[in-house]
Amino acid sequence: MSDFTPLRSVLYMPGSNERALEKARTIACDALILDLEDAVAPDAKASAREAAAAAVASGAYGRRTVTIRVNGIGTEWHAADLVAAASAGPDAVVVPKVETAEQVRGLATALEWAGAPEHTKLWAMVETPEAIFDVRELAAASPRLSALVIGTNDLVKELYAEHVPGRAPILPSLHTILLAGRAAGIAVIDGVYNDVKDTEGFLAECTQGRQMGFDGKTLIHPGQVEGANSAFAPSEQAVEDARGLIAAFEDGKGAGVVTYNGKMVENLHVESARRTLAIHEAIVALDG
Numbered sequence: 515m516s517d518f519t520p521l522r523s524v525l526y527m528p529g530s531n532e533r534a535l536e537k538a539r540t541i542a543c544d545a546l547i548l549d550l551e552d553a554v555a556p557d558a559k560a561s562a563r564e565a566a567a568a569a570v571a572s573g574a575y576g577r578r579t580v581t582i583r584v585n586g587i588g589t590e591w592h593a594a595d596l597v598a599a600a601s602a603g604p605d606a607v608v609v610p611k612v613e614t615a616e617q618v619r620g621l622a623t624a625l626e627w628a629g630a631p632e633h634t635k636l637w638a639m640v641e642t643p644e645a646i647f648d649v650r651e652l653a654a655a656s657p658r659l660s661a662l663v664i665g666t667n668d669l670v671k672e673l674y675a676e677h678v679p680g681r682a683p684i685l686p687s688l689h690t691i692l693l694a695g696r697a698a699g700i701a702v703i704d705g706v707y708n709d710v711k712d713t714e715g716f717l718a719e720c721t722q723g724r725q726m727g728f729d730g731k732t733l734i735h736p737g738q739v740e741g742a743n744s745a746f747a748p749s750e751q752a753v754e755d756a757r758g759l760i761a762a763f764e765d766g767k768g769a770g771v772v773t774y775n776g777k778m779v780e781n782l783h784v785e786s787a788r789r790t791l792a793i794h795e796a797i798v799a800l801d802g
C-alpha cells in the first residue's frame with residue numbers, strides 16, 4: 515500500500531460560496547482549497563471563515579484532501595482564520611504570500627499553539643519575488659510544511675510580467691520553486707489557469723506542468739478537474755512500461771545495467787518506475 519497522496523487536481527473555491535461548497539462534495543478533484551483570501555470580499559470574511567470550518571468538520575468530502583486557505587500574515591483576518599482553521603483540523607492550512615523560513619516556523623508554532631491536530635499540515639504559497647529568493651530555506655523550515663503551492667497570478671503581477679502561452683516569463687521562478695520542493699522532499703503544486711473556457715490552453719499548461727515535474731495543478735473551475743486528473747496521472751503505457759522495466763532489471767540477476775525495449779535501464783530508472791507505480795496505485799485507491 516502506497517503512502518503517496520495524489521494531488522493532481524487541487525480545486526479552489528470561495529469559502530463564501532455555499533453552492534460551490536455543496537457542489538464540491540461530488541467533484542472528483544484530489545484536493546480542495548476552501549478559500550478565505552482573494553476570492554472572498556472583506557465583508558464576507560467572517561461568514562466565509564465559519565462556513566469553511568463547518569465544511570471541514572462535516573466530513574462530507576470523503577477521501578479527498580481538504581484544506582483551508584487563510585488570509586496572509588499581517589492582514590487583519592490572519593490570526594482569527596488560523597485559529598478557526600486549526601480547530602477545524604483540515605488536512606492542511608494553506609497560507610498565501612509566505613516569504614521566509616522564519617515565517618514558516620512561526621506559522622508551524624502558531625498552528626501548534628492553536629491546537630491543530632498533527633495531521634493538519636502547512637502548505638505555503640510561493641508567489642512573490644522575496645519568497646523565490648528564500649525558497650530553499652523556506653521549503654525546509656518545518657516538518658509541518660508538506661507542500662509549496664505556486665501563485666502564478668500574484669507572481670506575474672509582482673514581476674510586471676504577462677500571462678503568455680508557454681509561460682516563458684515565469685519559467686525561471688517555477689523551476690526554482692520546484693528545485694526547492696524536491697530538495698526538501700515535499701509536494702509542489704502548479705498555479706491556476708485563469709481562462710475557464712480555454713480547454714486547449716489549459717491542457718497544454720497541464721502537460722507542461724507534468725513534464726516539468728509538478729505533482730498537480732491548482733484549479734478554479736470544476737470543468738478543469740478531469741483534464742488535470744488525466745494529465746498528472748501516469749498513462750496506461752507508462753504503467754505498463756514501469757512494470758516491464760522493473761521485471762527486465764530483476765531478470766538481469768544482479769547486472770547493474772540491462773535493456774528494456776532497446777533502452778538502457780539502470781537502478782535509477784527502476785526507482786523512477788517504482789515511483790510511477792506508487793502514484794498509479796494511490797490514484798486507483800483514491801478513485802476506487
Ligand SMILES: CC(C)(COP(=O)(O)OP(=O)(O)OC[C@H]1O[C@@H](n2cnc3c(N)ncnc32)[C@H](O)[C@@H]1OP(=O)(O)O)[C@@H](O)C(=O)NCCC(=O)NCCSC(=O)C[C@H](O)C(=O)O
Pocket residue numbers: 525526527528533534535537538549552553610641664665666667668669705706710734735736
Ligand atoms: C471563475 C468562477 C467565478 C466562474 O464562476 P461561474 O461563472 O459561476 O461558473 P459556472 O457558471 O461555469 O459554474 C458551473 C457550476 O460549477 C460551480 N462552480 C464554479 N466554480 C466552482 C468552484 N471553484 N468550486 C466548486 N464549484 C464551482 C457553480 O456553482 C455552478 O454550479 P451549478 O450551480 O450546480 O451549476 C468560479 O469558477 C470561481 O469562483 N472559481 C474559484 C475562484 C477562486 O477561488 N479564486 C481564488 C483562487 S485563485 C488564486 O488566487 C491563486 C493564487 O493566489 C494566485 O496568485 O495565482
Ligand SMILES: [Mg+2]
Pocket residue numbers: 552610641665667668
Ligand atoms: Mg495569490
